[in-house]
Amino acid sequence: MLVLQLLASGLQTGALYALTAAGFALIFGATRLFHFAHGATYALAGYAFVLADHAGLPWPIGCLIALAVAVAFGLFTDIAIYRPIQRHSASFFTVFVAAFGVVIFIQSALEITFGRSFIAVSSALTHASQILPGLYLAQVFWVAIAVTVLVFGALGWFLSRSNSGIALRALAENTELLRAYGLSARRFSALAFALGSALVVPGAVLGAATTGLSPVVASHVMLVSLAASVVGGIGSLRGAAFGGFLLGIAENLVVAVLDTQWSEAAGFVVLFAFILLRPSGLFGTAVAR
Amino acid sequence: MSAYLLNLAELGTIFALLSLSLNVLIGYGGIFSVAHAVFFGVGAYAGAQIALHLAPDVLLAALGGGLAAGVLSFALALPALRVRGEYFVVASLGLQMVATTVFTEAQGITGGYGGLVGIPPPSLFGLDISSPRLFLSVCIAILLAVMAGVHALMRGSFGRSLMAVRDSESAAEAFGKIVPILKTLAVVLGCIIAGAAGGLFALQMSFVNVESFTLDQSVLIMAMVIIGGVGTLLGPLLGTALLLLLPAALSFLPGIPPTELGAVQQGIYGLAMTLLMIFRPGGIAGRAEGRR
Amino acid sequence: MSPILSVRGLAKHFGGVAAVQGVDLDLPAGLITALVGPNGAGKTTLFNLITGAVEADTGRVMLAGTELARRTPARMARLGVARSFQDLRLFQSMSVQANVLTAIEPHAWFWQPGGRRAHARRLQATEMALAETGLSALADALAAELAYAERKFLSLARILATGAQIWLLDEPASGLDPASRARFSALLRKHAGQGVAICLVEHNLDIVSALADRIVFLDQGRKLAEGEPQAILRDPALAAIYFGERRA
Ligand SMILES: Nc1ncnc2c1ncn2[C@@H]1O[C@H](COP(=O)(O)OP(=O)(O)OP(=O)(O)O)[C@@H](O)[C@H]1O
Ligand SMILES: [Mg+2]
Numbered sequence: 001m002l003v004l005q006l007l008a009s010g011l012q013t014g015a016l017y018a019l020t021a022a023g024f025a026l027i028f029g030a031t032r033l034f035h036f037a038h039g040a041t042y043a044l045a046g047y048a049f050v051l052a053d054h055a056g057l058p059w060p061i062g063c064l065i066a067l068a069v070a071v072a073f074g075l076f077t078d079i080a081i082y083r084p085i086q087r088h089s090a091s092f093f094t095v096f097v098a099a100f101g102v103v104i105f106i107q108s109a110l111e112i113t114f115g116r117s118f119i120a121v122s123s124a125l126t127h128a129s130q131i132l133p134g135l136y137l138a139q140v141f142w143v144a145i146a147v148t149v150l151v152f153g154a155l156g157w158f159l160s161r162s163n164s165g166i167a168l169r170a171l172a173e174n175t176e177l178l179r180a181y182g183l184s185a186r187r188f189s190a191l192a193f194a195l196g197s198a199l200v201v202p203g204a205v206l207g208a209a210t211t212g213l214s215p216v217v218a219s220h221v222m223l224v225s226l227a228a229s230v231v232g233g234i235g236s237l238r239g240a241a242f243g244g245f246l247l248g249i250a251e252n253l254v255v256a257v258l259d260t261q262w263s264e265a266a267g268f269v270v271l272f273a274f275i276l277l278r279p280s281g282l283f284g285t286a287v288a289r
Numbered sequence: 290m291s292a293y294l295l296n297l298a299e300l301g302t303i304f305a306l307l308s309l310s311l312n313v314l315i316g317y318g319g320i321f322s323v324a325h326a327v328f329f330g331v332g333a334y335a336g337a338q339i340a341l342h343l344a345p346d347v348l349l350a351a352l353g354g355g356l357a358a359g360v361l362s363f364a365l366a367l368p369a370l371r372v373r374g375e376y377f378v379v380a381s382l383g384l385q386m387v388a389t390t391v392f393t394e395a396q397g398i399t400g401g402y403g404g405l406v407g408i409p410p411p412s413l414f415g416l417d418i419s420s421p422r423l424f425l426s427v428c429i430a431i432l433l434a435v436m437a438g439v440h441a442l443m444r445g446s447f448g449r450s451l452m453a454v455r456d457s458e459s460a461a462e463a464f465g466k467i468v469p470i471l472k473t474l475a476v477v478l479g480c481i482i483a484g485a486a487g488g489l490f491a492l493q494m495s496f497v498n499v500e501s502f503t504l505d506q507s508v509l510i511m512a513m514v515i516i517g518g519v520g521t522l523l524g525p526l527l528g529t530a531l532l533l534l535l536p537a538a539l540s541f542l543p544g545i546p547p548t549e550l551g552a553v554q555q556g557i558y559g560l561a562m563t564l565l566m567i568f569r570p571g572g573i574a575g576r577a578e579g580r581r
Numbered sequence: 582m583s584p585i586l587s588v589r590g591l592a593k594h595f596g597g598v599a600a601v602q603g604v605d606l607d608l609p610a611g612l613i614t615a616l617v618g619p620n621g622a623g624k625t626t627l628f629n630l631i632t633g634a635v636e637a638d639t640g641r642v643m644l645a646g647t648e649l650a651r652r653t654p655a656r657m658a659r660l661g662v663a664r665s666f667q668d669l670r671l672f673q674s675m676s677v678q679a680n681v682l683t684a685i686e687p688h689a690w691f692w693q694p695g696g697r698r699a700h701a702r703r704l705q706a707t708e709m710a711l712a713e714t715g716l717s718a719l720a721d722a723l724a725a726e727l728a729y730a731e732r733k734f735l736s737l738a739r740i741l742a743t744g745a746q747i748w749l750l751d752e753p754a755s756g757l758d759p760a761s762r763a764r765f766s767a768l769l770r771k772h773a774g775q776g777v778a779i780c781l782v783e784h785n786l787d788i789v790s791a792l793a794d795r796i797v798f799l800d801q802g803r804k805l806a807e808g809e810p811q812a813i814l815r816d817p818a819l820a821a822i823y824f825g826e827r828r829a
Pocket of ligand 2: 624626
């Protein structure tokens with residue numbers, strides 16, 4: 001039953017990774033930017049939720065605050081960091097260093113303000129009950145799965161039905177289009193940053209309610225989003241979601257054979273395997289140089 | 290010179306070696322690795338083991354450390370460099386995370402969290418050089434030799450080829466450059482120097498543990514190179530000096546509790562990297578305009 | 582004259598786009614062949630397929646009668662096939678001299694074989710290429726700092742220095758002022774006269790008719806016509822395609 005239990009928690013972790021990674025992939029698709037600072041967005045949203053909770057605000061308000069913080073920060077990175085840099089340099093590395101700097105800065109700022117240790121919100125949702133002999137599930141498991149399904153459903157609807165959504169998808173699928181539209185793509189880049197950043201909120205809120213948050217989630221989530229996107233195929237939303245699930249499950253299942261210290265490493269072994277054996281990922285096509 | 294300053298100078302030469310070596314990857318090769326502390330660490334553990342079990346000879350530790358790091362980097366670089374630069378960054382980030390776990394868990398070699406302690410004082414060809422002044426002189430001599438070597442290579446055809454690949458990979462290929470080999474050579478060269486710096490570090494500290502080889506350390510080395518100026522000879526040295534003096538400078542500022550010093554430093558590195566990329570991507574020693 | 586480079590049935594699809602569909606091409610030594618056709622005709626892709634920068638779906642490339650399977654840009658360069666890029670791809674952060682010098686230092690090792698003497702020879706070849714392209718005075722300038730025409734000549738100097746016998750030039754003359762254009766034409770003529778096989782992509786039909794010995798007309802990945810410049814340029818059907826009035 002241990003394996004089943006681990007699979008369940010893998011699904012739960014994976015669902016939240018999937019949403020976060022999908023946000024990363026959405027931003028990459030529309031802008032061709034590796035938004036490394038996505039992890040910082042996650043951390044900020046999570047800490048905002050915890051603060052709201054500690055201030056005694058009801059959880060829906062906390063979620064809204066987290067959403068506002070995430071979207072605002074995502075837009076801020078686009079407008080204040082990426083755009084000025086892209087005005088003088090299109091190089092991936094300049095953007096990477098700047099975004100990486102943001103992650104480090106936010107992580108240190110959180111550490112100075114809230115300390116290194118975990119903080120969490122206590123919630124009745126996390127009390128586990130036995131479903132099958134040896135399989136304990138908390139309500140938060142169902143919440144995580146339900147939220148993920150709902151959000152992906154809404155996202156899918158938006159991307160296939162609304163005009164802006166269709167434009168976003170078209171941009172993601174066709175680089176030439178992005179080049180051809182040049183400046184008008186800017187508007188969509190803001191939309192992608194807002195939407196992609198909003199996708200971290202479920203993961204951040206549920207993360208705060210379950211495992212808790214510490215400043216290093218910023219770099220951890222940055223890695224997970226990147227890894228999931230690579231595993232799934234860079235730029236593919238479906239791939240990123242799938243990659244997120246795969247990493248979440250791998251991280252948890254490895255505990256069946258090794259100590260928990262290895263769980264993070266397991267995710268990266270999966271990542272290496274993909275980079276070496278199938279760099280285009282599960283759903284990606286080889287990206288032209 | 291006081292013991293404090295001598296100690297700082299020793300660390301300075303070791304970190305100068307590190308940033309110099311990372312500059313070969315980032316500045317000349319355009320290869321971004323966020324795992325440089327891993328190779329520094331491998332070199333340090335190798336150097337420590339040599340000092341503990343063979344002899345605490347400075348050159349032996351540096352060569353052993355360089356060899357260990359070079360072999361590991363060769364094994365990793367060959368496959369990893371086949372993929373696009375973006376993926377290489379991601380892979381190196383992953384390597385850094387996995388390596389931290391491995392360093393902590395492989396107790397037989399690394400001593401786990403406790404690390405390797407009781408490394409004997411350094412010698413050179415059997416002569417005792419444990420006096421800080423002597424050890425510093427040896428470190429500086431090694432640094433100067435490495436600098437001269439790297440400078441000569443980078444001014445020669447190898448440096449030109451690397452920079453050509455960095456500026457335009459497809460054009461470099463169109464003129465016969467074999468890109469994977471050039472990049473692998475750059476990575477292995479950089480990692481050998483990092484490993485050698487690790488060997489010196491083990492003898493300098495007489496104690497090594499995983500805390501010196503984490504992502505934070507990789508970030509520090511990267512910040513030294515980038516803040517100083519990539520692709521220049523003196524930029525990394527300038528960056529090293531600045532960032533090593535930062536903690537001392539910060540301790541003069543009132544209102545920062547000593548326990549937060551580490552976080553404040555990291556925050557400053559992060560902010561400095563972001564601001565430089567926006568306003569002066571060439572770094573302090575680099576040219577002012579952005580490079581494509 | 583037997584062709585030094587010949588191409589048979591090269592084809593490449595990008596997803597649904599048939600960029601090049603079964604093209605044959607012969608480049609005889611000493612002749613200038615112009616590759617013309619509307620935007621998106623597949624001219625650049627054809628160069629990419631010949632040099633192996635892009636892997637062909639089907640088709641063969643023969644160099645002096647020997648078939649070259651599994652082509653890579655580096656290998657083709659070593660075999661004496663040099664190319665330029667539509668967007669130049671200079672080594673921006675390097676000096677003009679270093680741009681040319683590195684183009685003739687292909688060994689992937691810490692140093693080049695041959696020692697000082699070989700190095701001196703390469704320096705001399707660099708100097709000559711810079712002199713011929715009028716860049717000698719700018720040898721120490723950074724490639725990124727050059728003016729438009731100088732950048733175009735630098736991309737040519739890199740090729741000149743290699744001594745390659747086959748040149749694939751992707752729009753090398755576009756945007757040049759008349760004086761530079763005359764210099765450029767003279768340069769190409771001179772080297773064709775010395776036996777180099779030149780294939781150039783060019784949109785300006787005046788240059789084509791003045792410079793080319795033969796024209797190959799490409800549209801939507803297919804070779805529509807091939808022959809003497811005057812015959813091709815007078816064909817009203819081709820002109821209509823070229824100027825976009827009608828699609829074939
Ligand atoms: N790497 C690629 N991936 C996808 N499609 C490509 C790629 N390279 C070229 N194409 C497509 O192949 C077709 C031919 O392109 P190519 O660049 O060869 O045309 P061209 O004749 O050089 O045009 P131009 O005169 O504009 O330079 C175009 O439809 C182009 O979009
Ligand atoms: Mg073209």
